[in-house]
Amino acid sequence: MRLPRFISKISPGFEVIDLKEWISKGFIEIYLKNKEESPRLCSKCGDQLNSAKVGEHKVKVRTLDIHKFKTYLILKRQKHHCPTCKKTRSEALSFISSESPHVTEEYAWWLGRLCEIAPVSRAAKFTGNDPMTMWRFDFKRMRRLFQHYKIPKVTRISVDEVYARKQKYYRKESRDKRFFTIVSDLNSGRVVWVSESRSKEALDEFFHVIGEERCKDIEVVAADQFDGYKKSVEVNCPNATFVWDRFHIMQTFEKYVNDDRAWLSHHLCQGEIKRLTRGKFKQLFLKKAERRSKVENRHIGDVLKDNQHFAYLELIKEGMFQIYQSKDEFEARE
Ligand SMILES: [Zn+2]
Numbered sequence: 001m002r003l004p005r006f007i008s009k010i011s012p013g014f015e016v017i018d019l020k021e022w023i024s025k026g027f028i029e030i031y032l033k034n035k036e037e038s039p040r041l042c043s044k045c046g047d048q049l050n051s052a053k054v055g056e057h058k059v060k061v062r063t064l065d066i067h068k069f070k071t072y073l074i075l076k077r078q079k080h081h082c083p084t085c086k087k088t089r090s091e092a093l094s095f096i097s098s099e100s101p102h103v104t105e106e107y108a109w110w111l112g113r114l115c116e117i118a119p120v121s122r123a124a125k126f127t128g129n130d131p132m133t134m135w136r137f138d139f140k141r142m143r144r145l146f147q148h149y150k151i152p153k154v155t156r157i158s159v160d161e162v163y164a165r166k167q168k169y170y171r172k173e174s175r176d177k178r179f180f181t182i183v184s185d186l187n188s189g190r191v192v193w194v195s196e197s198r199s200k201e202a203l204d205e206f207f208h209v210i211g212e213e214r215c216k217d218i219e220v221v222a223a224d225q226f227d228g229y230k231k232s233v234e235v236n237c238p239n240a241t242f243v244w245d246r247f248h249i250m251q252t253f254e255k256y257v258n259d260d261r262a263w264l265s266h267h268l269c270q271g272e273i274k275r276l277t278r279g280k281f282k283q284l285f286l287k288k289a290e291r292r293s294k295v296e297n298r299h300i301g302d303v304l305k306d307n308q309h310f311a312y313l314e315l316i317k318e319g320m321f322q323i324y325q326s327k328d329e330f331e332a333r334e
Contacts, residue, residue, distance in 0.1 A: 011095055014075070021069070028066055032075040040091040042082040049080035054088050061096060062129075063104040070128065073104065099136045103129075112141035151193060151210055156186040158245055159223040161198040181206075181229075186222065200228035207236035224248040246324060254286050257317055261285045264309050276303055277310070285313065288321050 008016045011032060018031035039048045056076045063071050082089040097108035114123045115138035124134040161179040168178070179198035183206050184191045193209070195202040207215050218237045222245040223229040233242045265277040276299065277285070284296055292300065304311045 011073070013094075023069070026068070027070040027072065029060075029072050029074050030063075032073055034075065034078070040078065040080060042080075042085060042089045043092040044089055045082065045084045046092065047082065047084040049082050049089065049091065052080065053078055054081060055079045057090075059101065061104055062102060063107050064110065097137075099140055100133050103133075108137050108140075112137045115141065152185065152188070152190075153214070153217070154185045154187075154192060154210075155217055156220040157192070157218060157222070158184050158186050159203060159221060159229050160184070160245070161224070161226065186220070198226065198228070200232045203229050203232040204236065207232065222246075225252070250320075250324075253320055257286055257313065258282065260313055261310075264307075264313070268309060269307070273303065273306060285310075286317070289314075289318055 003016055003019060007019065007030070010016055010030065013034065013036050014032040015035050016030055017033045020029045020031075022028065039051070041047065042049050056078045059075060059077045061073045061075075063073050065071055077093065078091050079088050080091065081087070095104050095106070097103050097105050099108055103111070111123065111127060111129065111134060114127070115134065118126070120134050120138050121131055123129075123138075124131040127134075160182050162182060163178065164180045165178050176198045177196075181195050181198055181202035182191055183193040183195075183203070193206045195205045215237050216239055218240045220243060221229075221233045221237065221240050222243050223233075225244055225248060230242055233240055261277065261282060265274055269277055281299065284292070284300060287296070289297075289300075300314070304314060
């Protein structure tokens with residue numbers, strides 16, 4: 001087939017010798033031939049290889065798709081003896097990705113970009129690549145980004161932990177080690193730092209990175225009831241107010257409201273009212289009054305009418321919601 005100039009010059013140093021379109025199977029193959037005779041470089045150490053060829057093997061390298069067709073470059077990669085490694089090595093090819101010999105550098109870069117907007121597993125499925133390989137491209141991309149990362153100026157931060165993995169890396173590893181500590185900026189809502197484990201040291205690391213001067217700018221730190229974070233803030237941020245974050249307070253609060261409801265239902269209620277205050281109805285007692293539907297409101301009304309303990313419980317719960325409601329209104333006005 002006579003090839004147009006733009007295809008025949010597709011990769012510098014290589015000549016396109018053939019092009020096959022497998023339209024019904026959905027892929028295109030471009031056959032390349034290395035024009036350069038010598039010197040060839042070692043793919044491991046980068047030094048010059050001996051000129052005598054030891055062997056060669058055919059490689060199939062995925063590159064950027066053409067239309068909807070998967071596109072592969074097919075060429076023979078030569079093997080030579082490397083005097084530095086003292087071994088037979090494959091030649092270095094500049095367009096092949098350092099993460100995987102089966103994809104080109106440019107294709108790997110776009111796969112990495114895809115992982116910015118989609119989970120790695122989905123990106124792998126969408127493009128028909130192995131998830132582990134995809135993970136490596138993504139990791140490389142993130143490392144590249146991290147080199148230039150600067151923590152933005154922060155004044156109000158929240159600290160939270162996420163459970164990272166179930167498996168232990170070694171037998172006596174503590175549970176704390178299996179968490180990540182996440183620092184986010186409350187003004188922008190963005191994650192600004194992540195460190196390993198759930199401990200005072202993990203948060204210290206963040207304060208250490210931003211330095212003493214910038215620690216003085218921090219006004220508020222919101223975190224859960226975990227002691228280590230509080231200690232770290234006390235040591236590192238002289239001007240900060242430490243507060244418990246709303247989510248964790250409400251979580252604890254709801255747990256106790258629920259415990260009380262269960263106790264009241266079990267000990268003080270009989271017959272129909274007992275049925276109405278347990279089982280599938282238990283969530284109703286935790287719900288904010290204005291979020292309940294008409295039917296749910298009638299249900300709660302029936303219970304409160306005959307039972308003052310539940311009325312108290314309802315009042316306490318609504319009072320708690322009101323503390324945060326006034327804060328929401330305050331922010332809306334701001
Ligand atoms: Zn070498």
